[in-house]
Amino acid sequence: MTHDHPREIARRSILRAVGGAALAGPALLAAAPSSFAASAVQPVSEEPDALESAAAGNRLPLTVVNHSGTHGNASVHVYIVGTDPRGRQVHVNRAGKAVPVALSDNGANGFTDYALPLAANGAATHLKLPRMSGRIYLSMGKKLKFKAVRDGNGQPSLQHPAGWVSSDPNFDVLHDFAEFTHNAAGMFCNTTMVDMFSIPMNLRLTGRGQHSTGTVREGGRAAVFAAMRRRAAFDRLVVDGLRVIAPGHGLDLGLFPKNYYRPYIEKVWDRYKRHSLVVKTNAGTFTGRVSGGRLTFHGPATVSFDRPTTRDILFCDGALAAPNDGVLGPVAAVLGAGFNRSTLLRTGPQPTTRPAAFYRTTLTNHYAGAIHSVVGNGKAYGFAFDDVGDFASYIQDVAPRRLQLTVTPF
Incomplete structure (x- = not known):
């Protein structure tokens, strides 16, 4: 959908x-x-x-x-x-x-x-x-x-x-x-x-x-805390038994690596220099390629994105900011979800909607993945x-x- x-x-x-x-x-x-x-x-x-x-x-x-x-x-x-x-x-x-x-x-x-x-x-x-x-x-x-x-x-x-x-x-x-x-x-x-x-x-x-x-689920809260404590880069986001801080806020506080997603971003940008990325939205189908350092889509309209940073991905902002315009916004949202769930290197159009494919790579938003796993x-x-x-x-x-x-x- x-x-x-x-x-x-x-x-x-x-x-x-x-x-x-x-x-x-x-x-x-x-x-x-x-x-x-x-x-x-x-x-x-x-x-x-x-x-x-x-x-x-x-x-x-x-x-x-x-x-x-x-x-x-x-x-x-x-x-x-x-x-x-x-x-x-x-x-x-x-x-x-x-x-x-x-x-x-x-x-x-x-x-x-x-x-x-x-x-x-x-x-x-x-x-x-x-x-x-x-x-x-x-x-x-x-x-x-x-x-x-x-x-x-x-x-x-x-x-x-x-x-x-x-x-x-x-x-x-x-x-x-x-x-x-x-x-x-x-x-x-x-x-x-x-x-x-x-x-x-x-x-x-x-x-x-x-x-x-x-x-x-009962015991799910403790399971999320334990999962974050076991995972490098995410372990510092746990605040005693009070809460787990989202990685975006952790990045701003110096508790999470500011270049965490860099290797994955480079792989995405390299892949779509050579292949087309298809994004389907309610506005229609957009097809994109990386050229001149920007990911540009053509379809119902032409929309372009600079290479995002880790912070852009975690906050779905900056290069992935999504205006409420029905065109650029939906494409940005799909890209933001694809980076967080680490599905952008999978074949086929985006968004990927099969949950079993989410959070499967080493570089992914393990915080979001852990929470989804206990609901x-x-x-x-x-x-x-x-x-x-x-x-x-x-x-x-x-x-x-x-x-x-x-x-x-x-």
Whole structure:
């Protein structure tokens, strides 16, 4: 299945914006790939009339369930933050109202306390999501420190945790997040490991259908940590028992080789001096060759790419930047996925959509490969264009009735 990837381009923009700075835009756009089949994670029972009433009032019922097996409800904290339809940065309170961020929200310690506690009794905590785009953060053991600041336009905004930065005040806090956009078009959400892998969680969305992101198998979290510790170049990405940092962030921090992909890039560039690379997208079929140091494709339009760096590959940016234009963007996305999955030297058109062919070479994104290997349906967001071929942990429904986020067993 080919794919135009308009949603993921916007998502990468927000990931750059929130790296230790203020959330600057919507997490997702409405256009997205097809939903995925439901997993074994079961929803907590609700009263249908109450659910429909709440959803009709533009506040989607959200149930949070803690099945971690390591942390009791008293030590788990939920934060819902993002941008409302008016473009204001907001946090959601216990009543499900989106409250604008204010500098006065910072307490004596210099940080806000937007934590929503889990229910003291029972497995489920019932909340509501207003219409907005943002993230649902979870922290365990300690609360997160969000700081209200002024953005470049002088408006109140929020600094988000950056678990891959050792100087971040939340570096020693076990935390993770899911992303969502809830608007008049429906509910669009995903679990993401693009920045880091820390807390295994599942999203289950009920609306016109039943949809679920992939579930990390029991013991899968430990398996990812162990796999990274065993592999040279990736071993330094493990932060104690807290998280594994994505290799792109690791590269920026000097923890991952900046020329890791160089031998593979050279092989790709050399091969396509002599052979044609065929890329199929919804816009049509593109055929490319390397000439003058650039990989140039002809087809519905002519698009060209400079030789990428390792950083370009890991962030799907730079030489592989993908504008939301329906032409260059889709080709860039396929190339980004092919480099991360190390499938570009295989014969036949791209994208390669057979999972057994992914991450099979010595030089590949072993971080993404390890995460995919422990998810029940094989779908995860290990890098920005992991949705090429619909392998991402993304779900949607145009008539949502409820959302359940479950912390699954560690």
